[in-house]
Amino acid sequence: MTTIPAHDSGNHADDGSGHGSGHHDHASMPWLKHHFDTPAQQFESSKLGMWLFLATEVLFFGGLFVWYAVLRSLHPEVFTYAAGYLDTVLGGINTCVLILSSLTMALAVRFAQTDNRRGLIICLVLTFAGAVGFLVIKKIEYEHKWHEHLLWGSRFYEVPPGHHGDEHAAHGAAVADAAHASAAPTPPAVDAAVPAAPLGAAAAVAAATGDSATPPVEATVIKRAPGGPSGVVAGVTDEGAPVESHSHGPVMRTGAHLEDPALPPNTHLFFGVYFAMTGLHAIHVIVGMIVIGWLIVGSIRGQFSSQYYTPVDLVGLYWHIVDLIWIFLFPLFYIIH
Amino acid sequence: MTTLDHTRTVSAVTPVTDNYLTHTRGFLSWAMTLDHKRIGIMYMVSVLTSFFVGGVFALLVRTELLTPGQTIPGVTADLYNHFFTLHGAIMVFLVIIPSIPAALGNFVLPIMLGAKDVAFPKLNLFSYYLWIVGALCVVASLVLGSFDTGWTFYTPYSTRTSAGGVVPVLLGVFILGFSSIFTGMNFIVTIHKLRPPGMTWFRMPLFLWATYATAIIQVLATPVLAITLLLVVVERVTHIGIFDPQWGGDPVLYQHFFWFYSHPAVYIMILPAMGIVSELIAVHSHRHIFGYRFIAFSSVAIAIFGFLVWGHHMFTSGQSPLMNTVFSAITFSVSIPSAIKVFNWLATLYKGSISLNTPMLYALSFIVLFSIGGLTGIHLGALAVDIHLHDTYFVVAHFHYVMMGSALIAMIGGLHHWWPKMTGRMYNENWGRLACVLIFIGFNVTFFTQFLLGSQGMPRRYYDYQPMYQTYHVVSTMGSYLMAIGFGITATYLVHSLFRGKRAPANPWGGRSLEWQCSSPPPHDNFAVTPRVGDCYDFSVIEWDEREQGYVVRRDKDPELRGHHATGQAGTAGGH
Numbered sequence: 001m002t003t004i005p006a007h008d009s010g011n012h013a014d015d016g017s018g019h020g021s022g023h024h025d026h027a028s029m030p031w032l033k034h035h036f037d038t039p040a041q042q043f044e045s046s047k048l049g050m051w052l053f054l055a056t057e058v059l060f061f062g063g064l065f066v067w068y069a070v071l072r073s074l075h076p077e078v079f080t081y082a083a084g085y086l087d088t089v090l091g092g093i094n095t096c097v098l099i100l101s102s103l104t105m106a107l108a109v110r111f112a113q114t115d116n117r118r119g120l121i122i123c124l125v126l127t128f129a130g131a132v133g134f135l136v137i138k139k140i141e142y143e144h145k146w147h148e149h150l151l152w153g154s155r156f157y158e159v160p161p162g163h164h165g166d167e168h169a170a171h172g173a174a175v176a177d178a179a180h181a182s183a184a185p186t187p188p189a190v191d192a193a194v195p196a197a198p199l200g201a202a203a204a205v206a207a208a209t210g211d212s213a214t215p216p217v218e219a220t221v222i223k224r225a226p227g228g229p230s231g232v233v234a235g236v237t238d239e240g241a242p243v244e245s246h247s248h249g250p251v252m253r254t255g256a257h258l259e260d261p262a263l264p265p266n267t268h269l270f271f272g273v274y275f276a277m278t279g280l281h282a283i284h285v286i287v288g289m290i291v292i293g294w295l296i297v298g299s300i301r302g303q304f305s306s307q308y309y310t311p312v313d314l315v316g317l318y319w320h321i322v323d324l325i326w327i328f329l330f331p332l333f334y335i336i337h
Numbered sequence: 338m339t340t341l342d343h344t345r346t347v348s349a350v351t352p353v354t355d356n357y358l359t360h361t362r363g364f365l366s367w368a369m370t371l372d373h374k375r376i377g378i379m380y381m382v383s384v385l386t387s388f389f390v391g392g393v394f395a396l397l398v399r400t401e402l403l404t405p406g407q408t409i410p411g412v413t414a415d416l417y418n419h420f421f422t423l424h425g426a427i428m429v430f431l432v433i434i435p436s437i438p439a440a441l442g443n444f445v446l447p448i449m450l451g452a453k454d455v456a457f458p459k460l461n462l463f464s465y466y467l468w469i470v471g472a473l474c475v476v477a478s479l480v481l482g483s484f485d486t487g488w489t490f491y492t493p494y495s496t497r498t499s500a501g502g503v504v505p506v507l508l509g510v511f512i513l514g515f516s517s518i519f520t521g522m523n524f525i526v527t528i529h530k531l532r533p534p535g536m537t538w539f540r541m542p543l544f545l546w547a548t549y550a551t552a553i554i555q556v557l558a559t560p561v562l563a564i565t566l567l568l569v570v571v572e573r574v575t576h577i578g579i580f581d582p583q584w585g586g587d588p589v590l591y592q593h594f595f596w597f598y599s600h601p602a603v604y605i606m607i608l609p610a611m612g613i614v615s616e617l618i619a620v621h622s623h624r625h626i627f628g629y630r631f632i633a634f635s636s637v638a639i640a641i642f643g644f645l646v647w648g649h650h651m652f653t654s655g656q657s658p659l660m661n662t663v664f665s666a667i668t669f670s671v672s673i674p675s676a677i678k679v680f681n682w683l684a685t686l687y688k689g690s691i692s693l694n695t696p697m698l699y700a701l702s703f704i705v706l707f708s709i710g711g712l713t714g715i716h717l718g719a720l721a722v723d724i725h726l727h728d729t730y731f732v733v734a735h736f737h738y739v740m741m742g743s744a745l746i747a748m749i750g751g752l753h754h755w756w757p758k759m760t761g762r763m764y765n766e767n768w769g770r771l772a773c774v775l776i777f778i779g780f781n782v783t784f785f786t787q788f789l790l791g792s793q794g795m796p797r798r799y800y801d802y803q804p805m806y807q808t809y810h811v812v813s814t815m816g817s818y819l820m821a822i823g824f825g826i827t828a829t830y831l832v833h834s835l836f837r838g839k840r841a842p843a844n845p846w847g848g849r850s851l852e853w854q855c856s857s858p859p860p861h862d863n864f865a866v867t868p869r870v871g872d873c874y875d876f877s878v879i880e881w882d883e884r885e886q887g888y889v890v891r892r893d894k895d896p897e898l899r900g901h902h903a904t905g906q907a908g909t910a911g912g913h
Contacts, residue, residue: 035453035531045456045530052522056560063564063594067579070590153576153584266585272577276568 031308043310050314054321057284061325064277068332071269081262082270083336085150087141091334094137095326101130102323108295109316112309117299120312124296127319131289138282145271150257152275156268159258274333281329284322291315356761360861371458374859376465377444378759381752383468384440387431388745394424396821399783399814405802414800418485419500421798425488426506430513431472433740434602436748437609438555439468439520442548445755446524448852448859449542451868452531455523464523467516474509478502487798489599490566492580492591496573504573507566514563517605521555524548535870539633542850542873543619543626546633547612550640554601554608558644562598565591589654596647604643606740607707608636610747611678614700617750618682620848621697622689625874628681635674642671649718653727661720668718675711679704694846695769699750702777703743710738713788728798731791734784742780749776749827756831757841761858764834768826775823782816842887849873854890 026032029039036042072079104126111119145151149160257263295315298304304312357374367375397420401408412420447455455461478484482501486494495503528541528549569591571577578584580591611632619626626632648656648664656664682704691697713735717723726732757763790809795802802810844853850873855863871878871890878894881887 033458035456035458041530045526048529049457049460049522049526052525052556056518056522056556059557060560060564063561063568066594067568067590070587074587153578155575266578269578269585272579276571276577276579 029307031303039307043313046310046314047317050317054317057321057325061277061280064273064280065328068273068277071273075264075266075269077264078267078270079336081264082267082274083333085145085257086274086334087144088334090137090141091330094134095330097130097133097137098323098326101127101134102320104130105292105316105319109309109312112299112304112312113306115306117302117304120299120304121296124292124299124312128289128292128296131285131292134285135282135289138278138285145275148257150271151268152272153268156271157258277329278333281322281325284325288315288319288322291318355860356856356858357861358761358858369462371454371462372861373443373447373455373458373461374759374863376461377440377442379465380435380440380443380468381759383472384432384436387427387472388436391424391427391432392821392824394420394427396817398424399817401800402802402810403814405804405807415485417800418798419483422485422487423479423483426484426510427475429488429602429740430510431468431475433606433744433748434513434517435468435520436745437613437751438524438548438551438605439464439517441613441748441751441755442524442609443520444759445751445852446545446548447527447531448855448863449545449850450528450531451533451536451851451864451870452527453862453864456526456531457523460519461523464516464519467512467519471509471511471513471516474505474512478506478509481505489595490569491595492569492572492586492588493582495569496581504570507570507573511563511566511570514559514566517555518559518563521552521559524552525556528552533867533870539630540870540873541633543615543629543632543636544609544612544850547608547615547636550636551605551608551612554605554640554643558598558601558605561594562602565594565598568594589651592651592654593647596650597644600647600650601640601643603736603739604639606744608639610703610744611636613747613751613754614682614703615678616848616850617696617700617747617754618685619874620754620846620876621694621700622686622691623847623876623879624685624689625872625876626681627684627687628677629874631677632681635677638674639671642667642674646671649723652720652723665718665720669715672711672715675707679708679711692846693770694753695764695766695773696750696754696846698770698773698777699746699753702773703747703750706738706742706746706777706780709785710735710743713738726791728796729791730787730795730797733797734787734791737784737787742784746776746780752831754846755852756834757845758852758857758859760835760838761841762834762838763841763845764838765830768830772823772826772830775826776820779816779819779821779823782819783813784816786813786816842885844879844885844888844890847876847879847881847888849876849879849890853888 026034032039032042036045104123108120108123108127111117111123147160149155149158257267292315295304295312298311357372360372361370367379370376397409397412398417401412401417401420407413443455443461447453479502484495484498484500484502484506486498486500486503490503490507495507528545532541568577568579572580572584572586576584578586580586580588582588615626615632646664646668648660649668652661652665682700713731717726717732717735753764753769786809790806790813791797793806795806795809841857843856845857846853849871851864851868851870852859854868878891879888880891882889
């Protein structure tokens with residue numbers, strides 16, 4: 001159990017005049033709030049408050065991690081399959097970027113404690129740059145997913161614009177009405193009586209295949225490359241002749257997911273949980289950028305010193321938890337195999 | 338030092354002319370205040386306003402149920418769904434959860450502790466404004482078509498209903514959750530770090546122990562509700578596939594998430610109520626609390642058990658029999674710390690010098706109502722019985738006994754107890770006693786009847802019912818009117834006391850904890866001098882003082898306090 005610091009109680013004992021607004025300690029330390037007696041008491045209070053806040057953050061994300069665990073235990077095949085659409089290289093780079101930014105943040109705290117203002121500013125700027133870099137890479141990843149409709153819910157089953165699957169969708173739309181009542185791309189395992197297939201083109205694609213429990217299959221099929229998640233996608237027709245090949249660079253499997261016979265049902269769930277968790281994490285990174293930016297302004301103005309570096313310390317704690325959450329997210333999504 | 342000296346030093350230390358109410362003036366001095374007392378008062382006004390609105394919906398629901406089918410012209414079954422949903426959501430999220438911790442706790446906790454303020458005053462004001470924003474979201478929801486999901490927002494209905502106000506209310510509850518989290522964080526840090534010298538953990542008044550246990554639940558459970566409701570919004574808007582089976586989601590997962598918060602939330606409601614009752618019973622029977630450590634630790638035990646019993650809301654949701662059995666067993670075990678408290682309160686009353694003041698009447702009502710509410714919880718925790726009683730009026734009666742009969746009754750008892758401290762005025766005792774009796778009788782008429790209804794099979798949330806249930810429904814509705822009268826009287830005499838009430842002495846009840854040692858109302862900084870702490874349940878040194886028209890502490894009788902006189906502290910005895 002925590003107690004008041006020893007020097008604090010000493011302060012009480014010999015300070016008969018009380019510690020109101022006129023207290024000399026408070027006058028010399030403008031950042032010491034009136035209801036605290038000593039800097040140590042204020043620092044420890046702030047730190048405990050931050051740790052409690054971090055506990056709420058862990059539980060906040062905890063709900064999503066439980067969702068992930070439930071989904072993965074119910075649909076392990078979806079995870080092993082869909083993780084192939086994520087770019088492990090970009091994810092790995094992002095992990096390094098965040099870990100490095102955590103290092104610069106820790107150094108910033110150290111520089112604040114040692115009154116090294118130049119070092120503090122440089123490290124905070126580097127941390128900020130790390131956050132920006134992380135988000136830029138994340139944006140590249142998101143953009144690709146967005147473009148290819150590797151998204152949550154119904155959007156997953158929309159054929160990407162300009163993709164050759166469009167004609168299948170058009171074809172499917174013609175028969176969609178007939179199959180409307182029974183065909184939903186997501187097999188309604190629990191609620192089989194749910195009416196109305198909720199999708200546009202996706203419903204049509206599924207309807208065209210005539211079977212709601214298996215993924216859409218077309219006459220010409222692009223199969224997954226045996227090579228695995230981030231490798232080259234070798235398109236192979238039924239006859240076995242290669243018809244399409246995307247390769248080179250940080251290649252992600254593009255667009256063809258709806259025509260892949262290996263596509264497990266409910267694959268959109270993976271992207272649902274992926275976007276929910278990485279999206280919430282990205283929001284936390286943005287919040288981190290805001291507070292780090294505020295620290296940069298404060299440190300340029302010389303507000304922090306070895307006497308008072310509480311904000312730097314607290315933001316550091318926050319930044320480390322943001323980093324830590326990503327360190328869990330990365331293997332859970334990117335390196336499942 | 339004589340008693341006379343003492344009273345003079347009290348008024349010298351804390352002149353009545355300058356208190357927290359008069360310290361600064363103007364609207365902004367309240368709107369931007371960082372004073373925990375003013376924030377507490379603002380919470381109190383807001384919560385009581387919400388209580389009125391929620392109460393109106395309750396009366397509408399009860400009136401509609403007077404006859405089978407439509408009773409009030411224009412109230413369709415659909416509208417009725419909105420009524421009971423609004424009643425539940427407002428009462429839970431806007432009234433009961435913030436009522437004791439945020440309203441009374443904010444006012445009382447730092448003073449009881451001997452601190453000048455909570456640890457983070459700005460965060461405190463921020464969480465009040467979060468509450469306001471959350472409340473405005475609920476209002477926005479009303480404008481945009483309201484919601485008819487029940488306060489539990491069960492999926493998949495809540496992700497599909499055409500009611501237009503579902504998303505705003507979910508966001509509102511999300512924001513209210515963060516208001517609650519920040520209040521909890523503030524209290525934990527305050528209790529850990531701002532205790533003055535001498536205020537050890539086991540000298541803290543039991544209300545502080547209860548608030549501490551509550552704050553832990555607020556901090557640890559509420560984030561789960563927040564993310565859950567956020568996911569419901571996302572599911573509703575984008576069909577992300579978490580809770581709606583149409584998209585591969587799992588509605589039972591929602592129930593797990595929801596009750597993982599909402600069962601501990603029941604203890605967010607009841608634990609501070611138990612803390613208040615511990616204070617009320619001890620002070621108004623002028624007897625040292627019996628089993629201090631047992632009561633303190635039972636609060637913590639309830640907080641821990643509270644996290645492990647959520648599955649008992651889901652006995653009929655298709656859980657495995659093993660899980661049902663485990664949850665049932667842990668549910669039963671919650672009755673142990675609860676019973677420890679009740680027995681300790683009864684032992685405190687035994688041979689006490691009981692003053693049947695209004696707060697004490699509320700405390701005694703609490704013991705009766707909580708015992709009924711708690712014991713019927715054992716019925717519901719029993720697996721076989723619950724299959725029959727699940728989703729009937731028996732459940733409605735049970736949780737009203739706990740949430741209203743216990744949590745709200747204790748809140749109102751605490752409001753009366755600290756009213757002189759908060760406002761500096763005494764209310765009319767006789768009207769107070771009358772209103773309490775009316776509320777107690779009205780409550781039992783309303784809700785005991787519902788036990789009978791439920792055990793005979795009347796399902797909850799139904800608009801229509803078999804004629805065989807009508808007698809019970811009529812009796813129950815009459816009880817609710819009686820309660821409404823009681824609350825109306827309470828509101829009247831409390832408001833009246835603000836203008837015409839007798840000036841309150843510093844210590845009208847004979848309390849020993851620190852809030853009774855500063856003036857009524859307290860000064861802006863609570864204590865001019867950091868107070869010295871004695872045993873806050875040792876009433877042997879408290880004496881009635883005719884001049885003061887209140888109680889005073891006879892410092893010369895307490896060896897612990899007398900010891901400090903020798904060190905030259907006597908001159909500023911008031912705050913000690």
